[in-house]
Structure formats: C-alpha cells, structure tokens
C-alpha cells in the first residue's frame with residue numbers, strides 16, 4: 399500500500415499486538431476497520447508526561463477553535479440550531495463555509511476520506527466514508543490514545559445521571575479546564 403500523502407511504500411508494523419500500515423517517510427498510519435478501537439483498549443505503550451501535556455494542549459486548542467467555529471457557523475447559518483449538531487456535522491459546515499478540503503482518497507476503496515473528531519475528544523482524524531478504516535497523520539495515533547484514556551477515566555468516575563447529560567466533548571473540556579488554566 400502506498401502512502402496517500404507522500405506516495406512512499408508503507409511498511410507493516412506491529413503496534414500493541416496489531417499489524418498496522420506505517421509510512422516511515424512522513425509518519426502517517428493507516429488502520430483497518432476495528433484496529434483503532436483495539437489499540438485504544440490495549441495500554442501497552444506508556445506515554446511520557448510531556449507527550450500527555452502536548453496532547454491535552456492540542457485538544458485545548460481544538461476546544462477553543464471549536465468555540466470560535468460555533469460562533470462563525472451561527473453567523474453563517476442563522477437558521478440552524480448548533481446545539482443539535484454533532485462534531486462531524488460542525489466540521490462539515492465549517493469546511494463548506496471556508497471551502498477547505500484536503501481531498502484524500504481512502505487507500506483501500508479510493509472513496510474521499512472525511513475528517514472526523516474521534517469520539518469527540520478533540521482529535522481530528524480522517525475516516526473512510528464506507529468504513530474501511532482511519533488515516534492518521536504523524537502523531538495522531540498517540541494523541542487519540544492519550545485523550546481516549548483521559549476520557550475513559552473521566553467517564554468511569556462520573557455518576558450515571560451525569561453521563562447522560564454530558565456530551566463527550568464536554569467531558570474533555572472539563573479535563574482540559576482542570577489541567578490547563580486559561
């Protein structure tokens with residue numbers, strides 16, 4: 399399989415017990431259907447404090463960008479209720495608003511990859527529209543694992559009643575607010 403960013407031949411590497419496709423030139427990773435969930439649930443790789451701080455900071459930036467984005471969407475489309483939109487819908491409207499598109503094809507089915515906020519934790523990765531898998535740029539596999547770990551911990555410590563009220567992104571926002579003072 400060739401890297402869709404730099405056309406380098408990708409290598410198959412074992413990561414936490416799963417064979418994944420890695421571009422050794424640009425650091426991109428392709429994960430087939432189900433592999434990302436498996437990796438998130440396997441906690442073999444330990445992240446350093448610096449890596450965790452970096453991931454949370456980036457997520458915080460994402461969170462601030464999201465707030466600015468919602469304001470922008472509201473001025474662009476007055477007739478929509480932004481509370482009813484999910485993260486991926488927000489991203490799609492924003493990209494339409496600013497005509498931003500990376501236009502990457504799925505390495506398996508050549509369908510156009512769509513950007514997606516994985517589980518709403520503020521890490522934007524590319525997913526195949528028909529579910530072949532995920533494309534992750536350099537560093538995103540670490541980021542998504544770190545943020546999902548925080549998210550799962552936060553959810554585990556919440557009461558049932560709180561869980562239904564809060565969206566995934568709210569959980570992360572709370573963690574981010576606790577850790578990084580603005």
Ligand SMILES: [Zn+2]
Pocket residue numbers: 401402403404405406421422423424425426
């Ligand atoms: Zn590459």
Ligand SMILES: [Zn+2]
Pocket residue numbers: 504505506507508509526527528529530531
């Ligand atoms: Zn595909």
